[in-house]
Amino acid sequence: MADVRIAQAALGALLACACESPIDDPREIEIVSVITRADRPLTLNRSALVAGKYRLMAADPYAFFRGTFPLYLHDVEAGDLGGETSPYFRAVSPYSVGDAHVENFGTLLGGDGALVVETNDLDGADRYPYLIEVRRLAISAVVATRLSNPDDQGARSVAIGSERENALALARSYADTMRALAAGVAREPIEDAAESPVLADLFDRAEGDLEDRSELAELTILEDGNRRLVRGSVDEDVPENVYVDVPAVVASALPGAIDRYRATLDSPPAAEFFGIKDAVREFGSGVASWPRVRFILLVEGPSKDVEDDILLEVKEIGDSGARPATFETVNGADIRERILRARGYCWTRPNAEPLWGMTDLLGLSMQIKLESEAHKTLRVRRLEEDLGTPEALLALSTDLGRMLANVHAGSEALEPGLLRAIADAVGSDTGGFAEEQSAVAIAYADQVLADHARFAHALDVLGPTLGVTPGDADGHDPDAAALIGTPPEAPE
Amino acid sequence: MRFSTVLLFFVLLSLSEVAFAQPEPEPEPEPELAVPPVVAEPSQAAPTKPSEPPPLPPPPAVAAPVSPETPPAKPIVDPFSLSGARASFPLVDGLEPFVIEAHLSLFAQYVLSVRDDNGVTDWFHEFEVTRAHARIDAEFEGARARVLVEGVRSATEGALLGVAGDSFILRLREAWAGYTAWDIIETRLGMVPTMTTGPIESLWGMRMVAASGAERAGLLSPADLGGTIRGLFPKGFGWVGVGAYNGEGYSQRELNRGKNIEIATELHPFAFSDAAAPFTVLASYSSGSSGTGLARSDRVSTSLGWQGDVIRGGANFTYAWGNADQGDTLSLLGEGFIRVRPIERLSLGANAVFWKRDLASESDWLVTITGSAGYFIVDPLGIFLAVDGFLLGEQAEQALPPKDDVRFRVIGAVDF
Numbered sequence: 001m002a003d004v005r006i007a008q009a010a011l012g013a014l015l016a017c018a019c020e021s022p023i024d025d026p027r028e029i030e031i032v033s034v035i036t037r038a039d040r041p042l043t044l045n046r047s048a049l050v051a052g053k054y055r056l057m058a059a060d061p062y063a064f065f066r067g068t069f070p071l072y073l074h075d076v077e078a079g080d081l082g083g084e085t086s087p088y089f090r091a092v093s094p095y096s097v098g099d100a101h102v103e104n105f106g107t108l109l110g111g112d113g114a115l116v117v118e119t120n121d122l123d124g125a126d127r128y129p130y131l132i133e134v135r136r137l138a139i140s141a142v143v144a145t146r147l148s149n150p151d152d153q154g155a156r157s158v159a160i161g162s163e164r165e166n167a168l169a170l171a172r173s174y175a176d177t178m179r180a181l182a183a184g185v186a187r188e189p190i191e192d193a194a195e196s197p198v199l200a201d202l203f204d205r206a207e208g209d210l211e212d213r214s215e216l217a218e219l220t221i222l223e224d225g226n227r228r229l230v231r232g233s234v235d236e237d238v239p240e241n242v243y244v245d246v247p248a249v250v251a252s253a254l255p256g257a258i259d260r261y262r263a264t265l266d267s268p269p270a271a272e273f274f275g276i277k278d279a280v281r282e283f284g285s286g287v288a289s290w291p292r293v294r295f296i297l298l299v300e301g302p303s304k305d306v307e308d309d310i311l312l313e314v315k316e317i318g319d320s321g322a323r324p325a326t327f328e329t330v331n332g333a334d335i336r337e338r339i340l341r342a343r344g345y346c347w348t349r350p351n352a353e354p355l356w357g358m359t360d361l362l363g364l365s366m367q368i369k370l371e372s373e374a375h376k377t378l379r380v381r382r383l384e385e386d387l388g389t390p391e392a393l394l395a396l397s398t399d400l401g402r403m404l405a406n407v408h409a410g411s412e413a414l415e416p417g418l419l420r421a422i423a424d425a426v427g428s429d430t431g432g433f434a435e436e437q438s439a440v441a442i443a444y445a446d447q448v449l450a451d452h453a454r455f456a457h458a459l460d461v462l463g464p465t466l467g468v469t470p471g472d473a474d475g476h477d478p479d480a481a482a483l484i485g486t487p488p489e490a491p492e
Numbered sequence: 493m494r495f496s497t498v499l500l501f502f503v504l505l506s507l508s509e510v511a512f513a514q515p516e517p518e519p520e521p522e523p524e525l526a527v528p529p530v531v532a533e534p535s536q537a538a539p540t541k542p543s544e545p546p547p548l549p550p551p552p553a554v555a556a557p558v559s560p561e562t563p564p565a566k567p568i569v570d571p572f573s574l575s576g577a578r579a580s581f582p583l584v585d586g587l588e589p590f591v592i593e594a595h596l597s598l599f600a601q602y603v604l605s606v607r608d609d610n611g612v613t614d615w616f617h618e619f620e621v622t623r624a625h626a627r628i629d630a631e632f633e634g635a636r637a638r639v640l641v642e643g644v645r646s647a648t649e650g651a652l653l654g655v656a657g658d659s660f661i662l663r664l665r666e667a668w669a670g671y672t673a674w675d676i677i678e679t680r681l682g683m684v685p686t687m688t689t690g691p692i693e694s695l696w697g698m699r700m701v702a703a704s705g706a707e708r709a710g711l712l713s714p715a716d717l718g719g720t721i722r723g724l725f726p727k728g729f730g731w732v733g734v735g736a737y738n739g740e741g742y743s744q745r746e747l748n749r750g751k752n753i754e755i756a757t758e759l760h761p762f763a764f765s766d767a768a769a770p771f772t773v774l775a776s777y778s779s780g781s782s783g784t785g786l787a788r789s790d791r792v793s794t795s796l797g798w799q800g801d802v803i804r805g806g807a808n809f810t811y812a813w814g815n816a817d818q819g820d821t822l823s824l825l826g827e828g829f830i831r832v833r834p835i836e837r838l839s840l841g842a843n844a845v846f847w848k849r850d851l852a853s854e855s856d857w858l859v860t861i862t863g864s865a866g867y868f869i870v871d872p873l874g875i876f877l878a879v880d881g882f883l884l885g886e887q888a889e890q891a892l893p894p895k896d897d898v899r900f901r902v903i904g905a906v907d908f
Contacts, residue, residue, distance in 0.1 A: 079850060
């Protein structure tokens, strides 16, 4: 009998090792697990930067939405999106934005000086089943509606009253555009605002800053006839957004990286164009890419004149997180090829940003693109006053559906018949398709906002990196540490 | 009625063993690649029959390379499921029973995948290395140690950078030290094999064709950092063990204070009978968590099977509380498998896995059916043809696109 008691006590002690979770809510545990798993390499590698990203996500619901694409993919894979199977699903996987959402579209400056609205973030671009991207975009439209008019509760309530209409309009627009494209209508780049107040604002701001070369005024200074990049804070709204000196190891590696980058451009300017005049490490930019290594380069530009100097953004790119969608997919080991293909297939206007290319820097895959104030991104925080009315949001949603269809249409060149397959999947019942996507979008938007509260709570309980902390063996050699850099102290 | 049916089943199996059994003239038969004796998965070393560990042969006075004339050394404690072509060296002064063995295991395959791509048949083909293991075992009296490295793509999940692209690199799969006391208590500490996966795979004996369904589904990990202690039943009746692990598997670091506990047993209830000894019962329960949020990850696994030389097969059921970071999801996996050796060197196998990913969803299921035929050209080297068919419930199909419909494989397997 005593032996039995001893055995029971021993078993109890063993099982007690399986400690209780510090969090009670299963969904909260799930969020923590998915996010920490997705970010683990970065957290172990650069925990202070990941902590900055989580801080941003906890403070802003839309930043949380932007930073949780892995959670969305996880929910899709777990079958937790919409709850039911969809008659509109087909395993048709065009190149797509990857994390299609409102703030991943904006103006790009073409080689001819013209502006066009395209997807302006290819970090997660890859081949995805078309439907999960339509849904992601519709969800973002609903979330954006709910976060619109941040300083006017009444206007926000009115806008929220139209959220279902917005999601319906987006899905209808996607379906109608896709059918037209499948019927042979050419992709139509968005080069003007038409009836959309939000796009009109976007173009107005972009054109104004293009003319002024605002980036030179705001991000550089002229000293004794020489231009250089500023150091310190560059965005008063984001105190952590600062420029600091690049370490010597990076400075010495940049010219080679630029040479390799030039080879990925369709029409590369002369090598002199890319003569590096100055370089800085940028901290505190983006959301999902907040922990990524990012530099800003000041290069010579078309002539020796300091007034036509050019700024380039050099940003580390990681895996997309997409499941292999087809046999001939681009896997995570080939980030460079993934971005270059996405550039070719997703943009409606060929070579919409002629300086967008890829390189590698000290072992990291890096994307280089023009840093210009003419590149304006749709921002949820700007959806207020005239841009936050139900009419403006409806027009924006319609445009987003059209833009995504155009993004997907580019893959027809890669896989003939793809457009017809999507059009067939959507079918002729546009109303039914739109109703389903609208219902999914509203339900998941509820989930996003509830998840945001859960995330903030988990961060409070588990600490700044959700409980994942690097060990002593995770330190870097001096060069790697210099490459990653040390972010400035977070504001209180 | 049921008991008599089971009894009849055993009798028939026993008769088939007798009817198909090949004459085994050697006093100590060399285990073959796919025919581990009773409990023979390399990662699950446990003496089952006979209960006494075989005495080590007297080592030669000086170490010498193994030649065809040199009989292979006795295996270390457990009968490895290999060819017997291992290299063993008495390394100390030639008089101590200190044995080191080196082993290599390599599975490579050519895969032709075919799928329906919206009405159009699409296909892809590639060569793969599905296993590249090299291991060193050492024993001195009751003390044992193993280091096993495996080849893996460098840019798999968790890798921030690949190594020279996405090259194959070597990483630790097992690294443990152990001690067996009085031939009844065995302990291991380090990166150890867990106690559920290996015995299930051994039950089928066709690891070169496929891992167990539960491992493929990600419900079980074959190894983890931790320790195990097993009690070895005498006369080949099996063992019972308890293990404590980090719980994140062998490819991830620990993220929480919770430790996974595994309680497992392998029983051969008819070990007293030569004819019925191959009947095997496996059962395990693991209580665990994963991630910093300690998402629940508990498993119950039970298997019944027959581990004969000519016929082996059985069924496994694994029930999971928590799946893929969802601690409140219940999941069930059932797997049936059989392998027959109708003539010497020929192996025919079949395996069917049904996995209900989420019991709350009617159509969230996958079925994988595999058929294979293989021939051992020489003891350590076999070549197999395999066909896999896949069926998915509607929800699983939408959640996990794209899917292959059929895969054809040519597999080469070598095990020294």
